[in-house]
Amino acid sequence: MRTLQLLVVAGSLMVAGSAWAQQATKADPAMLAKIKDEGLNRSRVMETAFYLTDVCGPRLANSAGLARANEWTRKQLTDWGLTNAAVEPWGTFGRGWEVEKSYVAMTAPYYHALIGTPKAWTPGTNGALKKRVVVVKAATAAELDKYQGQLRDKIVLLDMLNPPKTSFEPDARRYSEEELSKMAQYRPEASVGQPADAEERMATRRTLLALRTKLADMVVSEGAVAVLSSRGGSDGTFFTSNGAPYATDAKPVLPELEMAPEDQLRLIRLAEAGIAVELEVEVSTRFQSQDLKGYNVVAEIQGSDRKLKKEVVMLGGHLDSWHAATGATDNAAGCAVMMEAVRILKATGVQPRRTIRIALWGEEEQGLFGSRGYVKNHFADPATMQLLPDHEKLTAYFNLDNGAGKIRGIYAQGNEAVMPVFEEWLQPFTDMGATTVTLRTTGGTDHLSFDAVGLPGFQFIQDPLDYGTRTHHTNMDTYERLPADDLKQAAVVVASFVYQAAMRDQKLPRKPLPAAKPEQRL
């Protein structure tokens, strides 16, 4: 309820809030103006985003592109005057992989080049192959039996469950005031208990897993030569994922490509109408097992307060991406904003009381591995909850990884005590659309690694734009999808949050420590 009241009377609270802030945090009120001026008038966030996306390229876990990005960001942060910049290993990940050639075309009943990309960690075709297709449609593992003896020397087309339709909804949208107000009012009591269909959904998942496992074995044992699939998308946009484990001892799989739905569906319709469909596929992929480690990039702005400089405020986002595009909104955007935030702070000549540390995580897409490894190495292992000395020195970790939309507020991640602090810190940004603190927890990204060991880890609320519809894990997650004004706003808000956290007398309030979770072993 307090949250809502604060929002409603935001105008009058701004003055009171600022006065209070000065006392409590000793933050220089002129700094906010400097941050806005630097971030809005001399922004370099789009240049940073260009280097992360176009220049470094796709940044799949343990790929050459991610290594380029690690090196470039380390150097760039150093050039901006940050200290202790390093590419720091977090542990063992698995094999590196990249595409060396990808070509797929229909050669009968007529020629048509197709849009697709190899699934990550799948092998190549050993030169070009020209083969007939067979469509495999099955809802359960048992239904696969009818294809026994049918797959030899064939390219398997997997059925597509959600064909694209004419779209009467815009790709991109922003949160409405009503949606934000609902988030602000959220209290966990309202949504306790299991969803009614939880058991049904689990059963569906088990069926699907059994189907997939059997299918993966069957295409190999039956002698098929490649697999083409499509998980969704439209208009030439398609979703990508990994098609095989990155572990060095992973079971062999077939070459597999994810396809634009329009192409996949055309092939399926033709084959099902009894028309002989022949494809030419030439894929070459390269594995590397020399360096199996994963890495994060870290760099610091040193604290200046004798007592507090051992304490740290962290900010970050994951630098790795999927491989079919340049991971612009997932998550070059977040990294560019976080880098811009520390660049802005350096440009203002900031003298933070606490040390500010940026971290750009590796291998997030495979399971938050970079941040989980970092947290385990520096703060605590959630499996044991034996705390390392630095655990008490971290005041907060701020994450950005919900696309390229501007910041509309922040998830307090169930930490009720932190809400008034964040509400105060947002006051200067109400006119820029950042207004909302929600008690809600949000998942799916690297703040969870901190939250898992009782450290205050937060993700900002961002306008969704076309993240869910068009860019997230697709082949069209490119530089074009980054609206400069959104990224500039986000960088200014983050810089201010980080600055406030670095200046505040007290560390941010924490939730109670969680119990050890032995199953969370990395």
Add this chain to the structure above:
Amino acid sequence: MRTLQLLVVAGSLMVAGSAWAQQATKADPAMLAKIKDEGLNRSRVMETAFYLTDVCGPRLANSAGLARANEWTRKQLTDWGLTNAAVEPWGTFGRGWEVEKSYVAMTAPYYHALIGTPKAWTPGTNGALKKRVVVVKAATAAELDKYQGQLRDKIVLLDMLNPPKTSFEPDARRYSEEELSKMAQYRPEASVGQPADAEERMATRRTLLALRTKLADMVVSEGAVAVLSSRGGSDGTFFTSNGAPYATDAKPVLPELEMAPEDQLRLIRLAEAGIAVELEVEVSTRFQSQDLKGYNVVAEIQGSDRKLKKEVVMLGGHLDSWHAATGATDNAAGCAVMMEAVRILKATGVQPRRTIRIALWGEEEQGLFGSRGYVKNHFADPATMQLLPDHEKLTAYFNLDNGAGKIRGIYAQGNEAVMPVFEEWLQPFTDMGATTVTLRTTGGTDHLSFDAVGLPGFQFIQDPLDYGTRTHHTNMDTYERLPADDLKQAAVVVASFVYQAAMRDQKLPRKPLPAAKPEQRL
């Protein structure tokens, strides 16, 4: 004003209108019910669309795909019981062309397969070539001079003028009642005179033409090896066109591909940042000059009235398409609907007084050539306006070629006398969204060929859907963009219009004959 009143009181007019219709046209009122029943409950329009798109494939002017479609439609119309089905040459078109292989990828600074397609009638690369790129940006022909000596052995990247942006508007939409009402109220007086910027636009066009002509010469004379360009689109969707004339004596051009904007822009950004960009391009295209003729497909339902059966009602759409997709909305949709309309009529056991003739045009995309040739061969040459005997026998030509949207009404094409007839014919379809007769003329497709010699040629008003944003002349004009319900509705409306025109005592009223236009020689 009359149109508007009719619309407003549509409910009460329906009864009066139907009674009048019976008297005047001797149309069987039970036929409408039969048409709706057959078209809505036993539709085959999607099956027809599947054959035209997926099975026949891209249907570029004088291509193997168009020849397949000609043959399939001729046979299908015959199988449905139509008579005199024929693939009828309309005159000389030019060379046939098709893609045999199309592969383009960035190989430095890192590997990435790119989305693109050869421009129509461009040559191949004679095997794979791997070359560096150079970006050419020029607003005038004179600005090209700075690239002299820079293009040898390079792949030329042409600048892209309209980069995609995050889209907050839906791809597809339907006409609102307000828009339709505006169309119904349209009177030509409201829009006389040249637009204010006509001269400026002409000047811009001249500048652009000079630029393009010089550029085409320069890339050849300076020794570039290929050209990559992008005219628009987004998300993997791009627009296609022809890159060279189809005439047998056309000047030589370079291999040229049209690219997905995201790929083209990435290459341009990298090259402009001073990063060495290398591409691999392998394009093989095949020309054929053995048969330079163009063709239309025609078929008939014979008239049964002793006096009127020599008269003809025509309906049609163009069967040819661009080559980067399967031309689903442009214009397999129109052809499938027109074919379905005659199938429905046959299925009802229709005994039309006049003969009904369907025509599926070739080579529309290059200048309405199929319909213009047909009109010249059968009715009149607009260059001389010497009328052939059949000129007086055609009561109307109905065309469909504005995408896959359902029919919302019809353009009276400046023929005021025909409006009350069409208003009456639309009455049974107001509950299906077809309500509007507009005096407006509309262009861009084959009814113009009839209109040019004073024959009543009409195009229906269709919901725009995603025709302008996503499908028209793009690589994503595929079967997925065809909403079955829209096509079914359209087929029923067209079948009814054609039936009414075939049964009416009088031919439809005509506009005065136009003057001969010697410059319109085909």
